[in-house]
Amino acid sequence: MNRPIRALLLIWLALLVVLGLGVGVALLELGTWSLVLNLALALLMAALLVAVFMDLLHAAPVIRVFALGALLWVFLLAVMLPVDYLTR
Amino acid sequence: MSDTVTIASHFEDAEQQREAGLMGMWLFLATELMLFAGLFGAFGIYRGLHGEAFAEAARHLDLPLASINTAILLTSGLTMALAERSVQAGLIVVARRWIVATVALGAVFLVIKGYEWHHEFAEGLMPLLGLPFDYDGSHPAQAELFFDFYFAMTGLHALHMLVGLGALAVLWVLGRPQPGPRADRYIRQMRITGMYWAFVDVVWVFVFTSLYLLRS
Amino acid sequence: MSEPETHYLNDGWTLRSWLLTTDHKRIAWMYFATITAFFFIGGLAALLVRLELLTPAGDMVDSDTYNKLFSAHGIVMVWFFLVPSIPATMGNFLLPLMLGARDLAFPKLNLLSWYIFTLGGLFTMTAVIAGGVDTGWTFYTPYSTLFSNSAVVLAASGVFVVGFSSILTGLNFIVTTHKMRAPGLTWMRLPLFCWANYATSLIMVLATPVLSMALLLIVLERALGIGIFDPELGGDPLLFQHLFWFYSHPAVYIMILPGMGVVSEIITCFARRPIFGYTGMVISIMAIALFGFIVWGHHMFVAGQSLYAGILFSFFTFLVAVPSAIKTLNWTATLYGGRIRFTAPMIYALSFLGLFTIGGLTGVILASLAVDIHLHDTYFVTAHFHYIMVGGMVTAYLGGLHFWWPKITGKLYSGPWSIVAALALFIGFNLTFFPQFLLGFLGMPRRYHAYPEEFQLLHVMSTLGAGVLAVGYLLPMVYFGWSLWRGKPAGDNPWDATGLEWRTTSPPPKHNFVDTPTVTGRPYDYV
Ligand code: HEM
Ligand SMILES: [Cu+2]
Numbered sequence: 121m122n123r124p125i126r127a128l129l130l131i132w133l134a135l136l137v138v139l140g141l142g143v144g145v146a147l148l149e150l151g152t153w154s155l156v157l158n159l160a161l162a163l164l165m166a167a168l169l170v171a172v173f174m175d176l177l178h179a180a181p182v183i184r185v186f187a188l189g190a191l192l193w194v195f196l197l198a199v200m201l202p203v204d205y206l207t208r
Numbered sequence: 209m210s211d212t213v214t215i216a217s218h219f220e221d222a223e224q225q226r227e228a229g230l231m232g233m234w235l236f237l238a239t240e241l242m243l244f245a246g247l248f249g250a251f252g253i254y255r256g257l258h259g260e261a262f263a264e265a266a267r268h269l270d271l272p273l274a275s276i277n278t279a280i281l282l283t284s285g286l287t288m289a290l291a292e293r294s295v296q297a298g299l300i301v302v303a304r305r306w307i308v309a310t311v312a313l314g315a316v317f318l319v320i321k322g323y324e325w326h327h328e329f330a331e332g333l334m335p336l337l338g339l340p341f342d343y344d345g346s347h348p349a350q351a352e353l354f355f356d357f358y359f360a361m362t363g364l365h366a367l368h369m370l371v372g373l374g375a376l377a378v379l380w381v382l383g384r385p386q387p388g389p390r391a392d393r394y395i396r397q398m399r400i401t402g403m404y405w406a407f408v409d410v411v412w413v414f415v416f417t418s419l420y421l422l423r424s
Numbered sequence: 425m426s427e428p429e430t431h432y433l434n435d436g437w438t439l440r441s442w443l444l445t446t447d448h449k450r451i452a453w454m455y456f457a458t459i460t461a462f463f464f465i466g467g468l469a470a471l472l473v474r475l476e477l478l479t480p481a482g483d484m485v486d487s488d489t490y491n492k493l494f495s496a497h498g499i500v501m502v503w504f505f506l507v508p509s510i511p512a513t514m515g516n517f518l519l520p521l522m523l524g525a526r527d528l529a530f531p532k533l534n535l536l537s538w539y540i541f542t543l544g545g546l547f548t549m550t551a552v553i554a555g556g557v558d559t560g561w562t563f564y565t566p567y568s569t570l571f572s573n574s575a576v577v578l579a580a581s582g583v584f585v586v587g588f589s590s591i592l593t594g595l596n597f598i599v600t601t602h603k604m605r606a607p608g609l610t611w612m613r614l615p616l617f618c619w620a621n622y623a624t625s626l627i628m629v630l631a632t633p634v635l636s637m638a639l640l641l642i643v644l645e646r647a648l649g650i651g652i653f654d655p656e657l658g659g660d661p662l663l664f665q666h667l668f669w670f671y672s673h674p675a676v677y678i679m680i681l682p683g684m685g686v687v688s689e690i691i692t693c694f695a696r697r698p699i700f701g702y703t704g705m706v707i708s709i710m711a712i713a714l715f716g717f718i719v720w721g722h723h724m725f726v727a728g729q730s731l732y733a734g735i736l737f738s739f740f741t742f743l744v745a746v747p748s749a750i751k752t753l754n755w756t757a758t759l760y761g762g763r764i765r766f767t768a769p770m771i772y773a774l775s776f777l778g779l780f781t782i783g784g785l786t787g788v789i790l791a792s793l794a795v796d797i798h799l800h801d802t803y804f805v806t807a808h809f810h811y812i813m814v815g816g817m818v819t820a821y822l823g824g825l826h827f828w829w830p831k832i833t834g835k836l837y838s839g840p841w842s843i844v845a846a847l848a849l850f851i852g853f854n855l856t857f858f859p860q861f862l863l864g865f866l867g868m869p870r871r872y873h874a875y876p877e878e879f880q881l882l883h884v885m886s887t888l889g890a891g892v893l894a895v896g897y898l899l900p901m902v903y904f905g906w907s908l909w910r911g912k913p914a915g916d917n918p919w920d921a922t923g924l925e926w927r928t929t930s931p932p933p934k935h936n937f938v939d940t941p942t943v944t945g946r947p948y949d950y951v
Contacts, residue, residue, distance in 0.1 A: 123293060132286040136279055142421055143275050149424035162417040166410045173285050173406035180227065182602060183234050190238040193630045194245045196717055201249050201666055204721065205256060207732035217935070218527035218604075228529045228603045235595045239633045246637030246667055250652070258658050336648045353657040356650040360641070 123172065131172045138165050214393065226396060233400045237407050240368075244411055247364070251357050251418055258354075261347035265354035266423040268333060268345070270324055274420050277320045278412065284313035285409045292402040295395055300383055303398070307380045310405070314373050321366060325359075334359065361415050368408050375401045427834050427913045428929040435934050446531035447934060449832075452517035454538050459505050459513065462545065466500035467897070469493050474887040482874035490873035491558035498561025500552075503583050504545055506813055507590055507675065510682035511597070511628075512541070514824050515621045517832060519597060521925035521932060522615050524606025524941045529599040533592050541589035548582030551575035560871065562672070565653040565664040569645050577646050584639045587632045590678075594628030597621055606924065608943035612706070615923055615947045616699065619706050620685025623713040627674045627681075631717070635671035638664055662728055669720035677716040679813055680780070681709065683820030684751060687773045690827050691755050693921045694770035695762025698948040701754045708747035715744045725796045734793050741791035748784050752777065767919075768842035772823025775850040779815025783808055786861065801871075804864025810857045819849060822900065829904065830918045834931040835911030838903045845903075849896030855889025922948055 142161040145154050171177050176187055219225040255262050291306030328334050332342030335352045336359060343351045379401055382394065432449045435441070442450055473493050476484045485493065516534065520527055528534050551557055557579040559567045568576045601614075601622045614622075641652045642664070651657040653664050692699045699705060721729055721737030729737075755777055764770065786808040790796050799805060826846075830836055859882040864870075868879050875883070917926040928937050 123289065125290070125293070128286060128289050128293070132282065135282045135285075139275065139278055139282065142417065143271070146271070146421035146423055151424050154424050155422055158417050158421045162413050162421075165413045169285065169406050169410050169413070173289050173409070174403045179230075179234075183231060186231075186234055186238060190241050190630070193238075193242060193717070197242075197245050197249050197634070197670060198252070200718055200720075201253060201670075202256065203736060204662075204666065204724075204729050204733040205253055207730040216531075218525065218529075218531065220940075224603055228599050231599045231602060232530060232533075232595055235598060235629055239591050239595070239629050241633075242630055243633035243637050246634040246670075247641075249634075250637075250641065250663055250667065253660070253663055254658065257660070261658070336650060338649050349656060350658040353651060353654075353659055356652055356657075359648075359650075360644055360652070 123175065123178075127172070131168055135165055135168055138168075222392070229396055229400065233403055237403065240407065240411075244364075244414070247361060248414060248418065251361070254350075254353060254357070255418070255422065258347070258350040261345075261350035262354050263423050264345045264347065265343075265351040266420060268331075268343075268351075269358070269420050270327065271420050271423075273320060273324060274416060277317055278416050280313050280320070281317050281409055281412055284310050284317070285406055287313060288402050288405045292398050295383075295398045298391070300391075300394075304380055304383045307376055307383070311373055311376050311380070314369055314376070318366060318369060318373075321362060325362075328355075358419055361419060365408070365411055365415050368411065372401070372405050372408050375404065428931070428933065430933065431834065431929065431931040432934045433833075433931050444535070446527070446535055448516050448520055448528050448531065448534055449932065451534050451538055452513050452832075455508060455512040455516060455541070458538075458542060458545065459508055462500050462504040463897075465549075466497050466505060467894070469497035469500065470890070471894070473497060474890045476873050477875075477883045478887050480875050480877050480880050485873065487873055488558065489556075491560075491871070492552075492556035494871060495557045495560050496552050499548060499557065499579065499583070502561050502679070502813075503586055504541075504548065506679045506817060507586075508541065508593070509679075509817065509821050510686060510824060511590075511621055511624055511678075512537075512593055514686065514821075514828060515597065515617075515624075515682060516593075518828065518925055519600060519618060519621055520604070521831075521928065521936055522618050522923060523600065523604055524609060524924045524937065524943070525600065525604035526935045526937070528596045529604055530596050533596055537589040537592040537596070540592070541586055544582045544584070544586030544589065546582075547585060548579050551578035551582060554578070562668060563639065563642060563664075564668075565642065565661040566655075568642050568664075569653055569661075577643050580639045580642050584636055584643065587636045587639075590628045591632050594625035594632075597625040598629065601625075606941050606943055609924075612703070613943055613946055615685075616688035616702070616705055616709070617682075617685035619709050620681045620688070623709045624678050624681045626713050627678050627716065631671045631674040631678075634667055635675070638667035638671070641667075662724065665724055665727060666720070669723045670717070673720040673723065674713075674716040676809070676812070677712055679817050681712060683776065683780075683817040684709070686820045686824035686827070687755065687776050689921075689923070690769045690773040690823055691758050691777075692948045692950060693827075693919055694765045694767060694773070695759050696765075696950045697758055697762040698946075698950055699754065700757035700760075701750075702946070702948070704750055705754055708750045711747040712744065715740065715747070719744050722791055722796075725793055726800050738791055738793040742788065745784060745788050745791070748780075752781055752784070766843075767826075768839070768846045769823045769827035769919075771843060771846035771850070772819050772826060775846065775853075776816055776819045776823065779811050779819060779850075779853065783811030783816055786811065798867075799864060801869055802864035803860040803868050803870055806870050807857045807860035807864060810860070815853050815857065819853075822846075822849070822897075825900070825904075827919070828925075829907070830914030831925055831930045831932070833908060833911070834914055834929075835907045836914045836918065837907035837911060841899065841903045845896050845899035847896075848892055848899065852889050852892030852894070852896050856886050856893050857889070859883070859885045859889075922950065 138161050142158055145157045176184065215222055215225055287306050287309040291303045291310060294303035294306060332340055333355055335341040335355050341352050345351055379397060432447055445451060476490060555575045557575055559572060559576060563580055601618060644650060645652045651659055653659045653661050688699055719737055719741040721733050722741045725734050790799055790805065790808060826842055863879055863882050868875060914930050916930055924941050927941055
């Protein structure tokens with residue numbers, strides 16, 4: 121609950137830095153590497169947003185389990201959906 | 209504390225009421241996540257099938273402008289978090305200023321987005337409603353598919369922004385300094401709106417990455 | 425025995441006191457009324473379909489109309505009856521009572537879900553009247569996109585809207601189960617009905633949005649004239665099937681898990697024995713909810729999905745049958761050595777057991793990749809899912825209604841007539857759908873209104889059976905109506921059942937309990 125202003129500002133700066141990195145990586149056009157790095161950076165930004173701006177860090181244990189569950193379900197979709205397309 | 213809080217008749221105490229509300233919001237956001245997961249899943253499949261065409265189409269978008277816009281949205285996430293913090297500290301007047309800042313940043317984001325859409329419309333890159341699609345790259349058909357997704361994704365995100373802005377406007381109106389039980393309720397509403405707003409940021413991060421950044 | 429003086433039913437008689445109520449018990453009634461209406465609308469379409477199939481020639485309606493009839497039947501029955509059936513009515517009514525709570529966690533949201541449900545229903549009914557839909561209940565692309573001239577946008581929007589109603593109900597149930605349990609009611613003391621609704625709610629919350637997105641993409645494709653699934657642009661019509669079944673296979677468990685919950689309650693009560701293997705039951709409920717998500721490809725074996733994906737999905741589908749088998753085993757073991765009372769609810773529950781087993785086993789047959797090449801899109805599939813959805817879920821719905829009717833209304837209904845109705849259902853059902861297994865096995869495809877002569881006998885049997893089945897569904901309307909009007913007071917606990925819902929008066933007071941109950945032991949302490 122009591123997130124100090126300094127922490128919030130730091131996270132905001134971190135987000136902007138990661139954004140800059142992402143744009144940089146995209147502009148370098150490294151092909152598959154850009155793809156992987158850009159997705160990783162997006163996940164990192166999402167993690168920061170969820171952990172601090174949505175305050176998952178201080179949420180009750182059940183809530184953290186829920187968040188993990190939601191992630192697992194996205195993962196299920198992300199893993200199972202391409203199976204067909206990758207093996208056609 | 210509990211004597212200053214209104215508790216709905218079916219709850220036992222303020223703690224239960226607060227936790228139930230928070231849990232409900234988290235679950236709601238989980239469904240929102242799955243909603244977008246379906247959309248991104250579909251996009252991901254096509255990105256895999258037509259990688260080259262999609263990368264080329266992505267280069268037709270305005271990356272600099274969108275990057276600035278992303279920074280604006282992330283900043284609005286910060287102001288929202290500050291608004292929440294102020295409310296929790298009992299500083300309603302300050303909180304309302306942060307709300308104004310958040311709304312302003314959100315509105316700027318939408319204006320810029322609208323400008324981008326208009327630009328694409330003018331370039332003939334808006335294959336909606338039978339509008340002509342004038343594309344100069346080497347895979348016009350798949351590019352059209354890309355732009356279909358572009359408008360579906362950014363449009364759906366903008367819709368979520370509008371809902372968030374509406375909620376913020378309500379919070380601003382409700383937020384005249386009040387004593388007692390209302391304050392507690394206001395804190396809860398603020399928290400829930402803050403979560404929603406941050407979630408909309410998360411969605412944008414993925415929209416931005418998928419559409420603008422995957423260009424090679 | 426006498427009725428309590430004040431209870432939720434006589435707390436206000438105005439229309440307003442119903443339409444603006446936030447009492448979960450009254451909202452349950454509103455759902456009862458709405459889904460019963462949908463059940464009879466869907467039933468009417470089924471009646472027309474069965475009448476057409478009496479003769480080999482397609483003579484009663486033309487093929488376009490026939491397509492619209494079975495689509496209307498499927499759409500109404502699946503989305504507007506079966507998905508909400510048990511959760512929105514009995515779940516709504518009983519979950520707070522079983523948990524010892526005064527209401528669901530979000531009473532206003534509960535009311536809102538009913539309005540959303542009704543709104544979605546209106547959309548879809550408008551579509552059915554204004555031209556109809558010919559895509560089948562699955563809205564497959566490209567039938568629903570490139571090649572449809574019917575009211576797809578409206579119908580799909582209706583289903584889209586209704587999705588939010590189930591999402592909100594699921595969300596409400598989950599939070600309620602987590603946060604509103606009475607003192608002493610730990611997770612492993614929850615009645616299985618609560619567990620079943622909890623698992624169902626998880627599926628509703630996590631799967632429904634993916635369906636919403638799939639439908640939204642269809643609506644966008646048609647309304648904005650874009651080409652998300654259009655092969656000419658490099659789109660893939662199969663992608664829609666993937667997204668659709670990512671929801672809809674789990675959704676078939678939305679359409680059976682609550683029934684399993686109901687049956688568990690009934691069987692222990694009338695066998696007078698605690699449920700066999702409670703922990704195993706809980707684990708299998710949750711396992712079904714989880715593994716239901718990784719088998720969807722078994723609907724696409726012959727649709728053009730890759731062979732390797734087919735093999736994987738076939739394998740997972742065999743696995744998902746295991747928890748269902750465990751449950752069937754446990755119910756049977758509960759019966760073993762019990763002092764069984766053959767009341768109407770028990771007959772429904774036993775019918776469920778038999779019909780669900782047949783439905784489940786034929787599912788395993790269909791899950792065998794090679795066999796499905798022959799059986800896919802035949803009447804065998806139709807029979808399979810009707811054995812589960814109608815023989816299983818609708819039977820459980822009626823069983824639950826008969827079990828809790830005295831609690832819900834405070835009245836008793838006719839014992840003999842209810843037994844007649846339950847038996848009519850069992851006989852009528854088998855007569856209707858068993859011939860369809862044979863038809864499918866002999867190669868009769870589904871969704872055709874004309875067929876070769878040699879299939880006629882089986883089709884006639886099926887149509888006659890549907891007549892008997894209809895009696896089984898209409899009869900309860902009569903004696904339930906009578907019971908409301910003239911029924912004897914039921915008393916708090918006419919079946920001598922355990923569970924918190926039986927500890928309050930029938931009908932319950934507005935806030936469910938006079939004093940919050942406490943729980944000190946495991947559920948089902950019969951004997
Ligand atoms: C015991 C586990 C089950 C297994 C192994 C199983 C297996 C299958 C398979 C392999 C198919 C595809 C057949 C084909 O289209 O060729 C199928 C279709 C179907 N199943 Fe099941 N199933 C099971 C349980 C259920 C349940 C519980 C329900 C509903 C409550 C259900 C409802 C359906 C429906 C509606 C279809 C056909 C959908 C359509 O094409 O219109 N199944 N099942
Ligand atoms: Cu399935």
